[in-house]
Amino acid sequence: xxxxxxxxxxxxxxxxxxxxxxxxxxxGHSHVYWYRQxxxxxLKFMVYLQKENIIDESGxxxxxxxxxxxxxxxxxxxxxxxVRGDSAAYFCASxxxxxxxxxxxxxxxxxxxxxx
Amino acid sequence: SQKIEQNSEALNxxxxxxxxxxxxxxxxSPAYLQWYRQDPGRGPVFLLLIRENEKExxxxxxxxxxxxTLKQSLFHITASQPxxxxxxxxxxxxxxxxxxxxxxxxxxxxxx
Numbered sequence: 001x002x003x004x005x006x007x008x009x010x011x012x013x014x015x016x017x018x019x020x021x022x023x024x025x026x027x028g029h030s031h032v033y034w035y036r037q038x039x040x041x042x043l044k045f046m047v048y049l050q051k052e053n054i055i056d057e058s059g060x061x062x063x064x065x066x067x068x069x070x071x072x073x074x075x076x077x078x079x080x081x082x083v084r085g086d087s088a089a090y091f092c093a094s095x096x097x098x099x100x101x102x103x104x105x106x107x108x109x110x111x112x113x114x115x116x
Numbered sequence: 117s118q119k120i121e122q123n124s125e126a127l128n129x130x131x132x133x134x135x136x137x138x139x140x141x142x143x144x145s146p147a148y149l150q151w152y153r154q155d156p157g158r159g160p161v162f163l164l165l166i167r168e169n170e171k172e173x174x175x176x177x178x179x180x181x182x183x184x185t186l187k188q189s190l191f192h193i194t195a196s197q198p199x200x201x202x203x204x205x206x207x208x209x210x211x212x213x214x215x216x217x218x219x220x221x222x223x224x225x226x227x228x
Contacts, residue, residue, distance in 0.1 A: 004159070035218075042120070042205070043160070043218040056215060091159050104150060105216065107159030 002027065005074075006092050006108035013082050013115050021077040021111045025094030032075045033105060034067060037089045049075060082115045089113075118144045120219035122206060128225045135193040137222045139206035142187060144217070146208035149182055149189050154203045154221065163204075164191075196226045
C-alpha cells in the first residue's frame, strides 16, 4: 500500500514564477492536509481539504496561495508569483474518512521549494 | 495565542539509556496529543496518540504521559538505540478535524 506521494521532491523557481505542488493521498484516504515547514520552525497548518471541498483554509496566506483536491487526481497546492519567503518544505498529509481525533496523519516526504 | 514548547537543544544520550523529551503548552486545551518522528529530508511519522482523559500510553519501547493540569507531555524511549536518533515532534489537536498544532521538535542523538 503506497504511502502519501508528493512531487516534485525539489522545486526551484525564480521570483515571480508559479509553483505547483502535487499530493496523492494514501489509498482509501479522502482527507488531505497541507503543512509548511520553515527552517528552525515547526510545521504550520495551511489547509484541509476533502474531495472537491475546502474545509478549512485558515492557515493559507490570503494572496497568491490556493489549493484544490479534485474528484479525480491529486491535490494541488499552487503558489503564484513566488517570493523568496515562500522557500520552505511543504508537506502533505492524509487521513481516512470517519470521526476525527482518532486517526494519525500520514505524511509524504515533502516538496522542498527554493525561490531564487 | 497557542504555544507549544519543546526543548530546542539537542538531547545527547548513550545507547541503552532512557531518553525523555518534554512538550509543554499554553493557551490551549487539547483533546489529544500526538508524537511524531522526523528524519532529515523526510516527512513526520506517527508514533503515539494520547487523549486528554488518558494519563499514560505505551507502545513497545515508547511511553507517553499527558498531564493536563501541568499542560505537559513527556515522551520516553527506553533502551535507546542509535537508530532512534531523529527529531521528535509533539502535536496537539482538538476534537473535530485534524488541524494539528506542532511544536518545533527536539533532536535526539543516541551514541553507541
